[in-house]
Amino acid sequence: MGSFLRSVFYVMSMMRFGLRGVIDRLYKIMFENCGYKAMKNLSLPDGFSNIPNVENMQAMFKNCGHDMMQTLKLGGMKPENVTNMAYMFKDFGYKSLITLSLGEKFNPSKVTNFESMFENCGYESMKTLSLGASTGGGNFSTESAENMKNMFLNCGNISMIELDLTPAFSNIVDNSFITGCGKYSPSVTKIKAPEAVYND
Numbered sequence: 210m211g212s213f214l215r216s217v218f219y220v221m222s223m224m225r226f227g228l229r230g231v232i233d234r235l236y237k238i239m240f241e242n243c244g245y246k247a248m249k250n251l252s253l254p255d256g257f258s259n260i261p262n263v264e265n266m267q268a269m270f271k272n273c274g275h276d277m278m279q280t281l282k283l284g285g286m287k288p289e290n291v292t293n294m295a296y297m298f299k300d301f302g303y304k305s306l307i308t309l310s311l312g313e314k315f316n317p318s319k320v321t322n323f324e325s326m327f328e329n330c331g332y333e334s335m336k337t338l339s340l341g342a343s344t345g346g347g348n349f350s351t352e353s354a355e356n357m358k359n360m361f362l363n364c365g366n367i368s369m370i371e372l373d374l375t376p377a378f379s380n381i382v383d384n385s386f387i388t389g390c391g392k393y394s395p396s397v398t399k400i401k402a403p404e405a406v407y408n409d
Contacts, residue, residue: 236263241271248274249305253284258314261290267322268296278302287314295324295356306331306365310339316348323351325359335365363389 240251251274266288270281278301288294294317298309309331317323327338340349351357361370368391 237265238268240273245275252282258285265293270301271299275303293322295322298330300329308337318350321355323357323360327364328362331365359385361387361390
């Protein structure tokens with residue numbers, strides 16, 4: 210059994226027996242670089258939905274499935290107390306990912322650091338990024354955001370992203386927020402939100 214699979218089974222075992230303190234420290238870079246060349250699919254078990262004490266998901270899926278990843282299932286993940294998602298999906302599924310859906314329970318309302326969260330995610334092939342429920346941005350709230358630098362930099366070939374943005378949005382982003390996102394159709398790439406619209 211490969212070292213990655215041993216690590217996953219180890220984590221699953223700890224989750225089963227309730228060793229939350231250890232698990233909380235493992236979410237950071239948990240799947241970074243896993244299956245870099247050959248992994249096509251990653252499906253997380255339902256146990257990942259119950260993570261009330263996790264605060265840091267930095268680089269959790271960075272470079273995961275870089276060459277061949279096609280689908281990711283987050284197991285109903287509810288990151289309700291996470292404050293750091295910097296680089297979480299950076300370079301995830303860089304070559305082959307077509308669509309990424311975070312699910313209706315994915316609510317990052319307490320996250321302060323979104324830097325490069327989706328940078329280069331699905332860079333060559335992704336056409337759809339779903340941040341929440343089927344209507345609008347769902348639960349993807351950025352109300353606590355302090356850093357959104359490079360958040361969607363070079364993120365796939367998508368035409369629109371819908372977010373729940375606060376009035377302070379214009380004070381916490383720079384021109385790199387969405388630069389290169391929807392690289393093949395830059396004229397229609399935009400952020401649509403109740404309080405602000407950001408056009409590339």
